[in-house]
Every structure is written in structure tokens, then in C-alpha cells.
Amino acid sequence: MAQSPLHIALIVGSTREGRFGPVVAQWALDHVEQRDDMTADLVDLAATPLPTVFPAFGQPPAAGVEELLGAVSPRLAAADAFVVVTPEYNHSFPASLKNAIDWHNKEWHAKPVGFVSYGGVSGGLRAVEQLRLVFAELNATTIRESVCFPGGWSKFDADGKTTDPASDAAAKTMLDQLAWWAHALRDAKATRPYAA
Numbered sequence: 001m002a003q004s005p006l007h008i009a010l011i012v013g014s015t016r017e018g019r020f021g022p023v024v025a026q027w028a029l030d031h032v033e034q035r036d037d038m039t040a041d042l043v044d045l046a047a048t049p050l051p052t053v054f055p056a057f058g059q060p061p062a063a064g065v066e067e068l069l070g071a072v073s074p075r076l077a078a079a080d081a082f083v084v085v086t087p088e089y090n091h092s093f094p095a096s097l098k099n100a101i102d103w104h105n106k107e108w109h110a111k112p113v114g115f116v117s118y119g120g121v122s123g124g125l126r127a128v129e130q131l132r133l134v135f136a137e138l139n140a141t142t143i144r145e146s147v148c149f150p151g152g153w154s155k156f157d158a159d160g161k162t163t164d165p166a167s168d169a170a171a172k173t174m175l176d177q178l179a180w181w182a183h184a185l186r187d188a189k190a191t192r193p194y195a196a
Contacts (some may be wrong), residue, residue: 006038006182009079013086013097015046020118020153023160025085028116028147031171032083037179041075045096048072050103069103076107081114081182082140083175086127087152088119093127101134108138110194112181114174115143118152139196141181145174 010029014021025042032040048071055061061069076082086093101108113135117124125148132142147170149155155164162168188194 003037003183005036006080006179006186007078008032008038008040008081008083008178008182009076010040010042010083011085011097011100012042012044012046013084013094013100015049015094015096016087019046019087021085021087023156024116024118024149024152026160027156027162028083028085028171031168031175035175035179038175041079043072043075045100050099052099054102072100073104073107076104079107079111080186081112081178082108083114083116083178084131085116086118086124086131088117088122088124088127091126092130097131098134101138105138106196108135108140109196110139110141110185110189112141112143112178112185114178115146116148116171116174117146118149118155121150123148123150123152139194141185143174143177143181145170145177147171147174 010025010032012021012025029040029042032038050068050072051065086097115128115131117128128146135142147167149167156162
């Protein structure tokens with residue numbers, strides 16, 4: 001029996017002016033869109049800003065917050081899996097990304113998360129390692145294989161194509177693993193609701 005395509009939310013974590021993230025995100029999006037088993041939704045946190053002041057624990061958000069969340073939350077809830085595109089800032093990931101993660105909870109439950117990172121010498125790997133801990137707390141499953149671009153801005157040409165063929169192979173491996181986990185978890189949740 002044919003399975004319906006997996007819906008992937010591709011999250012652009014950087015909101016910095018002049019950011020390089022959209023180049024990397026478009027490259028990752030192209031890889032997702034080339035696949036027959038996936039559809040994609042690009043969630044750009046710069047285009048969908050979320051508030052940084054949270055309500056008191058257990059209290060509803062302030063007036064106007066629901067509208068801002070409405071531009072992001074349903075899209076995360078609809079996703080079968082995620083690809084997070086993140087830079088590395090000061091050995092970690094951007095505050096904008098942590099903010100988006102913290103505004104949500106059940107949207108992440110029992111879903112796989114893959115990573116595409118970029119940065120200086122480390123290529124964003126320190127950001128990814130910290131994100132693995134955060135997503136574990138939210139009952140998400142992170143994919144071991146990731147894609148990283150050390151000196152990311154030097155790894156793409158003027159058309160946004162990578163100049164490093166190994167990154168294309170790494171993207172395929174990561175997305176293949178993401179697909180396996182996404183199908184397995186989607187099928188499991190269809191049989192038995194996730195125990196949150």
C-alpha cells in the first residue's frame with residue numbers, strides 16, 4: 001500500500017540582518033523537494049517573529065500572542081518531521097530558534113528532527129549538539145547524520161549551489177534517515193497515541 005508523502009517543516013533558525021541562512025535553507029529545501037516521499041513547508045523565523053515574553057506558567061498567552069503563534073504553531077503541528085537550519089552563535093544556536101522551540105511542546109512529540117548547520121571552523125556542529133539535548137527534552141528524536149558547512153559562505157556559488165559535492169550526499173543520507181524515522185513514528189502513532 002502506498003504511503004502518503006511525509007510533510008517536512010524546514011525551520012530557518014537565524015533572524016540576523018544580512019544572514020546567510022536563507023541560502024543554506026533554500027539548498028536544503030531543494031533537496032527535500034526533489035524527493036517523491038516528502039513535501040516541504042519553509043518556516044522562516046524572521047518572517048514569522050514570535051514574542052519573547054512568556055505567560056506565567058500555566059496561564060494563557062497575552063492578547064495578540066495567539067495571532068503570532070498562529071503563523072507558526074499549526075505548521076509545526078502538521079509536520080511529520082523537521083529539518084532545522086541553524087548557524088552557530090558563540091558556541092550555541094540562535095536565541096530566535098530557542099524561543100520558537102520553547103513556545104511549543106506537543107508539536108515536537110514523537111517526531112524526528114534533522115539538522116543542517118553552518119558557521120566558522122566547526123560548521124555549526126556545537127549548535128547541533130546542544131539542540132539534540134533540547135529536543136530530547138521535548139520527546140523528539142534527532143537524526144544522527146547531519147549536514148554541516150564549515151565556513152559556510154565559502155561553500156556556495158553565486159546561484160546558491162554548493163561547491164562541495166559531499167554535502168549533497170550527506171543531505172541524501174540525512175533525509176533517508178529522517179524518512180525512516182518519520183514513517184516509523186507516524187505509523188506507531190496511528191496505531192497507538194503517543195503517551196505524552
